[in-house]
Amino acid sequence: MLIIGVSGGTGCGKTTVVDQLVADLPKEAVSVLSQDFYYKDLGHMSREERSRVNFDHPDSIDFDLMLSQIKELQAGKGIDCPCYSFVEETRLAETLRIEPKAILIVEGILVFHPPALRDLFNLKLFIEADTDERLLRRMRRDLSERGHDLDKSIQRYREVVKPMYDAFVAPTRSCADFIVPNYDHKPANTRWLSRMLQSEIQQHGVS
Numbered sequence: 001m002l003i004i005g006v007s008g009g010t011g012c013g014k015t016t017v018v019d020q021l022v023a024d025l026p027k028e029a030v031s032v033l034s035q036d037f038y039y040k041d042l043g044h045m046s047r048e049e050r051s052r053v054n055f056d057h058p059d060s061i062d063f064d065l066m067l068s069q070i071k072e073l074q075a076g077k078g079i080d081c082p083c084y085s086f087v088e089e090t091r092l093a094e095t096l097r098i099e100p101k102a103i104l105i106v107e108g109i110l111v112f113h114p115p116a117l118r119d120l121f122n123l124k125l126f127i128e129a130d131t132d133e134r135l136l137r138r139m140r141r142d143l144s145e146r147g148h149d150l151d152k153s154i155q156r157y158r159e160v161v162k163p164m165y166d167a168f169v170a171p172t173r174s175c176a177d178f179i180v181p182n183y184d185h186k187p188a189n190t191r192w193l194s195r196m197l198q199s200e201i202q203q204h205g206v207s
């Protein structure tokens, strides 16, 4: 199994780039794991307490579970991974079945942070967009999809998102094999990678 890590700051376009790659590859050859699936279960907290959690600090992610599930996939076993609701700010009761395939893409702001996870990747991509563009994309998404209001979104960005990006995300840029630009209305070029992965699949099969 080839494991590809995709990271970069909030709003840089990780999901967009991963979707592009998935669309270019046979669906029986690729599965995707998002770091977002592994936000810790906060069901024991009130709404008010959950809204004060720092979701940009590595401690907010259950990396032990994430690592053990990736290792299960590597061993050829399917996993039931947790589902997370951004609107409820906690884990949902349902799980998502993911089967092992030839290529596993793992994406998230902090996936290059823990050395044990970083070392599992055969290829590391860091997606890059200007900071102001990332902020605008994030605000639009927070308001339209994640149930935040403008004040909450601005406050979180200032107090948590930006400082945590500087402390934990930006330093991992240098460990990436490729920096992939994804600027405003100039979609990232991922054709080279799709072609490389297609030839890998042809040589080694889909599982």
Ligand SMILES: Nc1ncnc2c1ncn2[C@@H]1O[C@H](COP(=O)(O)OP(=O)(O)O)[C@@H](O)[C@H]1O
Binding pocket: 008, 009, 010, 011, 012, 013, 014, 015, 016, 017, 137, 138, 141, 182, 183, 184, 185, 186, 187, 188
């Ligand atoms: N090159 C681009 N130009 C304009 N908007 C983009 C571009 N890439 C992504 N977006 C938009 O920005 C938002 C955040 O992108 P997304 O892929 O979810 O980022 P991430 O997963 O890194 O947080 C989405 O609404 C997406 O459609």
Ligand SMILES: O=c1ccn([C@@H]2O[C@H](COP(=O)(O)O)[C@@H](O)[C@H]2O)c(=O)[nH]1
Binding pocket: 009, 010, 011, 014, 036, 039, 055, 056, 085, 086, 087, 089, 090, 108, 109, 146, 161
């Ligand atoms: O309940 C939550 C959990 C996380 N977030 C924010 O999500 C981003 C990471 O996701 P991206 O898709 O990479 O933007 C992180 O910056 C958290 O602040 C949230 O808003 N609510």
